[in-house]
Amino acid sequence: MKEKRKKPNRFSFSILLMAAIMGTTLTLLAIGLTFRIAVVQSNEMAPTFLAQDILAISSNERIRRFDLVYFTSPAQEGKLTLSRVIGLAGEDLYYKNDQLYVDAEELGEDYLARGKADLVSSLLTADFTLRGVTGQGKVPAKSYFVLGDNRQIAQDSREFGFVHEEQIKGKVSAKLWPLGQLEIY
Structure with missing residues (x-):
């Protein structure tokens, strides 16, 4: 006697399809709430990032020294930009002979090795003190001192001062x- 083959149940297929669609939607929503996409607008972070590189920005992570942050520029209202966190709240900092x-x-700043190798005779980071560029001896509470990796052209805390934590939209999680x-960072 032949065994009868069961026909696929349309109802169970519909449930599986709906579950897959809902799962995908919830995953995309979670990613959208956690990450944002940013397009690099300049070469101020070269060689780490070049203009038109695309980055994933995470808004739910603690900021640490040397993190790459995406923030509203104090110099150009509304413009979002990238820099590297060099100084944390309560710290004094200075550069002398290209040394932090x-x-x-x-x-040490190992991430600057490629940029320094391209220089023939000048310093990547000119000498400065925190007091000399900001008028303050320490980074204020809830603020950061940031620098672009391409120190010779970057607009950063040496020009516009400290970046308050409320200006930071997130930190770079990945170069896409x-x-x-x-x-991945």
């Missing part, structure tokens, strides 16, 4: 484009 000092302690240069 935070609270008189020498800190160009595809061959995908990188």
